[in-house]
Amino acid sequence: MEIEETGLKDCLIIKPRVFEDTRGYFFESFNQNTFEERTGLSGRFVQDNQSYSSYGVIRGLHAQTGEFAQAKLVRVTKGEVLDVAVDVRPSSPTYGKHVAVRLSAENKLQLYIPRGFVHGFSVLSERVEFLYKCDNFYNKASETGVIYNDPDLNIDWLIPEGMESVSDKDLLLKPFAELKHI
Template sequence: MTITPTPIEGLIVLTPRIFNDDRGYFFESFNERTFSDAIGSQIQFVQDNESFSTKGVLRGLHLQKGEHAQAKLVRVTQGEVLDVAVDLREKSATYGQYYGVLLTADNHKQFFIPKGFAHGFVVLSDTAIFQYKCDNYYNTKAEGGLNYADPALNINWQLSEDQLIVADKDKELPFLKDVTDLGF
């Protein structure tokens, strides 16, 4: 597995070694030892989630606050998405900056997002299946996020606004300048 650091400390892209032959392919999608070495600590994942979405669906930018914060390891098993993480760690040199990575069923890349980030993705293919591991259980009362269209973030979602399908609750999320008390 190739581990690629990003310009934002803590965010990494993991690219597995693919073994192809006339029957198809094989790859190791997770190895606890390799993963722990890559992030410099051990994480126990406690929950796996999966979503199916159609082209233009934008989910995010979501987070869990305080003691319910979650680290995530995300990947796409069908289709193609632009996956984005925004640094919300108050003392971070990259606070308010984002990093995006193209995750596809063909490239098999995974994206590790530590605690302290808002996270979201947009589907670029006709459909996509998105899977992710979390190191903490979901808690409704700890739900939070950032508005995907925040001009301070200036995220290029690679689709025009009229192509995006966004939940009403995500459209109402606050801008970065209005976010407080996240516990990161």
């Protein structure tokens, strides 16, 4: 496993070691001991989620607050996304900055998103299957987020204008300037 820093503290790109031959490939997608040794972070995950989406879908930007805040380790098993994490830790020197990483079934990259970030992705391929490992359980009452097209964040989702598909719920998310501490 290789670890690449993103410039946002503790938000990391993880590249697994892939063994390929004429039969196909094999890789260890997660090993708690290796993760903790290489990153110095906790690798204790308690909930796995999977989503399926089609081209142009933008999900996010989501987080949970307080005692239900979550760190996530995300990857794609089919297709390609632009995965986005925004640092919303008020005391962070990179507060309000974001990282955008292409994750695909082909490149097998993963993104670790620490607590104190909002997270989302846009679907760049015809279809995508997206997996999330979370270090805390889902709690509906703790949901928060930021509208995907916030002008202060200026995120290029790589989806042409008018081709986006965003849920009604996500369209009601607040601007970054109104985000309460998570």
